[in-house]
Amino acid sequence: MSDSPSYRTAVFGATSAIAGETLRALLADRPAEILLIGRNADRLETVAADLRARGAVCEVHATDLLNPDAGWESLLAGKEWDLFLIAHGSLPDQDATLADPHATGREIDINLISPVRIAAACARILDKQQKGTLAVFGSVAGDRGRQSNYLYGATKAALETFLAGLRHRFADLPAVAITLLKPGLTDTPMTANIEKGPLFSSASKVGEAAWKAIHKRKSTAYLPGWWRLVMGVIRHLPEFVLHKTKL
Amino acid sequence: MHSWGRVSPVTTTVDAPAWADQIRPAPGPVLAYGLGRSYGDSCLLSEGRMIETRFLDRILDFNPGTGLLRAEGGISLDAILRFCVPRGWFLPTTPGTRLVTLGGAIANDVHGKNHHRAGCFGNHVPRFELLRSDGTRTLLSEGNPRHAATIGGLGLTGIITWAELQLVPIRSAQLDVELVRFSGLDEFLELSKDSERFWEHTVAWIDCAASGRSLGRGIFIRGNWSAHGGLDPHKPPGASVPVDFPNFALNRFSITAFNTLYYRRFFGRTNSLQQHYSPFFHPLDSVQGWSRIYGKRGFFQYQVVTPTGAGAEPMREMLRIIAESGQGSFLAVIKTFGEKASPGMLSFPSPGITLALDFANQGESTLELFGRLDEVARSCDARFYPAKDARMSREDFVRSYPRLDEFRPHVDPGMSSDFWKRMNA
Numbered sequence: 001m002s003d004s005p006s007y008r009t010a011v012f013g014a015t016s017a018i019a020g021e022t023l024r025a026l027l028a029d030r031p032a033e034i035l036l037i038g039r040n041a042d043r044l045e046t047v048a049a050d051l052r053a054r055g056a057v058c059e060v061h062a063t064d065l066l067n068p069d070a071g072w073e074s075l076l077a078g079k080e081w082d083l084f085l086i087a088h089g090s091l092p093d094q095d096a097t098l099a100d101p102h103a104t105g106r107e108i109d110i111n112l113i114s115p116v117r118i119a120a121a122c123a124r125i126l127d128k129q130q131k132g133t134l135a136v137f138g139s140v141a142g143d144r145g146r147q148s149n150y151l152y153g154a155t156k157a158a159l160e161t162f163l164a165g166l167r168h169r170f171a172d173l174p175a176v177a178i179t180l181l182k183p184g185l186t187d188t189p190m191t192a193n194i195e196k197g198p199l200f201s202s203a204s205k206v207g208e209a210a211w212k213a214i215h216k217r218k219s220t221a222y223l224p225g226w227w228r229l230v231m232g233v234i235r236h237l238p239e240f241v242l243h244k245t246k247l
Numbered sequence: 248m249h250s251w252g253r254v255s256p257v258t259t260t261v262d263a264p265a266w267a268d269q270i271r272p273a274p275g276p277v278l279a280y281g282l283g284r285s286y287g288d289s290c291l292l293s294e295g296r297m298i299e300t301r302f303l304d305r306i307l308d309f310n311p312g313t314g315l316l317r318a319e320g321g322i323s324l325d326a327i328l329r330f331c332v333p334r335g336w337f338l339p340t341t342p343g344t345r346l347v348t349l350g351g352a353i354a355n356d357v358h359g360k361n362h363h364r365a366g367c368f369g370n371h372v373p374r375f376e377l378l379r380s381d382g383t384r385t386l387l388s389e390g391n392p393r394h395a396a397t398i399g400g401l402g403l404t405g406i407i408t409w410a411e412l413q414l415v416p417i418r419s420a421q422l423d424v425e426l427v428r429f430s431g432l433d434e435f436l437e438l439s440k441d442s443e444r445f446w447e448h449t450v451a452w453i454d455c456a457a458s459g460r461s462l463g464r465g466i467f468i469r470g471n472w473s474a475h476g477g478l479d480p481h482k483p484p485g486a487s488v489p490v491d492f493p494n495f496a497l498n499r500f501s502i503t504a505f506n507t508l509y510y511r512r513f514f515g516r517t518n519s520l521q522q523h524y525s526p527f528f529h530p531l532d533s534v535q536g537w538s539r540i541y542g543k544r545g546f547f548q549y550q551v552v553t554p555t556g557a558g559a560e561p562m563r564e565m566l567r568i569i570a571e572s573g574q575g576s577f578l579a580v581i582k583t584f585g586e587k588a589s590p591g592m593l594s595f596p597s598p599g600i601t602l603a604l605d606f607a608n609q610g611e612s613t614l615e616l617f618g619r620l621d622e623v624a625r626s627c628d629a630r631f632y633p634a635k636d637a638r639m640s641r642e643d644f645v646r647s648y649p650r651l652d653e654f655r656p657h658v659d660p661g662m663s664s665d666f667w668k669r670m671n672a
Contacts, residue, residue, distance in 0.1 A: 015265075015266075017265065017302065040266075042266075042268065043266050043268070046266065046267070046305055046307070046319075047305065049305065049306070049307045049308060050305035050306045050307070053306040053307070053308060053309040053330075054306070054330070188265075188302070189263055189264070189265035189302050192261075192263035192299075192302075205483075
């Protein structure tokens with residue numbers, strides 16, 4: 001899979017709980033050199049301490065990923081990368097966000113515009129290397145527009161389409177993998193205010209599944225896998241049935 | 248929110264910080280909540296704010312040479328084991344479940360099967376940071392009175408943001424285990440005494456449904472770490488109990504049948520085996536949500552320690568009362584505590600015999616049974632355990648903990664719990 005003895009990874013939005021669990025699963029599997037990129041330096045350092053204790057060589061870089069001129073690209077230059085992982089996202093209160101045009105734009109920025117910009121920059125590097133993996137966290141919410149979270153869902157659906165196109169572009173380069181990771185309901189701080197039901201998975205389980213999907217160079221992975229079935233049903237519900245639900 | 252006994256759930260405000268800088272210790276009253284494995288109301292606060300700590304689960308530092316681990320307070324012992332076992336280290340002592348947080352293990356000063364050697368959990372936490380409701384963060388080391396107040400302090404002295412834990416080296420994740428059947432309490436005490444020197448871990452299961460000549464029969468379980476067998480950590484839980492059992496599922500007959508079968512599960516007097524640490528230390532953790540077998544009504548745990556000087560008689564009397572009531576359960580555990588003292592001011596273990604049992608909540612009749620057990624316990628100056636308790640009286644609490652007055656000044660005015668309110672009503 002990789003020529004370098006240590007698996008070199010750059011993570012965007014590295015304070016995400018699922019990203020953290022994905023990296024823990026990676027480190028349980030093999031040695032890695034990890035660059036953590038995110039907004040809050042102290043929190044990145046906390047994540048780095050955890051990963052270092054688990055054997056990683058870890059560096060952090062605090063930057064504003066929403067700013068297209070932040071200039072983090074230079075950090076990646078001159079090295080060969082095995083994995084780029086894009087993990088930042090936000091799941092706000094939908095009604096409040098839609099009531100405020102600035103907040104609406106900001107959410108789209110976090111969940112779509114910034115990941116697309118980063119993915120495009122990473123794709124340039126993969127193209128130059130002619131190998132490596134780009135893995136991006138989408139969501140099952142992108143599978144169908146539903147009243148409960150269609151703003152978030154719309155951004156994730158658009159991201160999915162973008163990645164599908166990117167995968168098409170690299171179709172003749174089997175050493176490059178573009179992986180879309182679609183967690184279902186996951187018990188993380190992001191969902192702390194949502195009542196937990198049997199459909200919730202632990203972040204560690206989702207992280208392990210995410211690493212497995214990356215390792216196997218999957219195109220699209222539901223995390224855990226049974227969400228593919230659940231969303232298959234939801235995607236195929238006729239609208240008049242869907243509209244009778246509170247999904 | 249509910250505690251592990253599920254008897255009286257509370258509705259309250261809950262914070263779930265993901266980062267140490269997000270913990271809001273004020274306005275009060277607040278109470279840190281780990282994984283909710285305390286049985287009664289010591290981990291609950293109904294009029295106030297509960298701060299769930301389980302997302303604060305990072306390892307901050309680990310020295311592979313000395314085994315000193317520093318981690319955030321919300322990390323579970325489960326996660327610590329998955330980390331340290333493959334590296335050849337183990338918890339200095341572990342309670343019967345690994346699904347508790349580091350902070351919770353300190354705040355309840357939990358104990359395990361090696362108490363006669365290792366003492367309590369609080370004997371192995373050289374330093375930790377305490378966040379008080381006034382916003383101050385203080386590093387507390389062994390010898391500091393507030394360190395001692397926080398060990399076993401039920402979360403009332405502040406929030407443990409991170410702690411250092413001294414792990415112990417192991418060569419294998421397996422234990423060499425010996426099971427010895429005993430016919431009564433005297434034999435149990437003899438076995439305990441004989442085993443302390445050569446066995447690191449000892450505990451006994453007791454058939455609390457047996458009466459008459461069989462009263463106090465059980466199986467003594469003792470183990471030492473194996474020298475070989477690999478360093479595989481435990482697997483994630485397989486089975487789960489997804490729904491509450493109907494109340495009739497546990498009755499006098501099913502309990503007696505289970506206990507008799509369990510007592511007779513091997514031939515001869517002793518049985519030797521090699522066992523992974525997971526079934527040895529945490530037999531119920533492989534079944535998620537096992538407390539649901541007690542149904543919606545929930546259950547109580549009754550645990551006391553009777554002082555060494557009182558001998559076996561009070562324990563025998565309690566077992567007689569329990570057998571007579573027909574309300575026993577599967578989970579009756581008896582162990583002798585050693586002399587090693589914990590720094591904790593409100594630490595539960597003290598030299599003597601401890602008995603722990605689960606009882607389904609059958610309302611009045613269960614409380615009546617507890618009343619009778621309490622009388623025996625009081626007569627020999629036994630001590631009660633807040634982490635397991637949902638009903639002890641204020642007098643019993645005060646009598647159980649002679650260092651309570653020394654503890655009180657360390658209580659953070661912004662912290663409280665339903666248990667603490669009950670004890671100070």
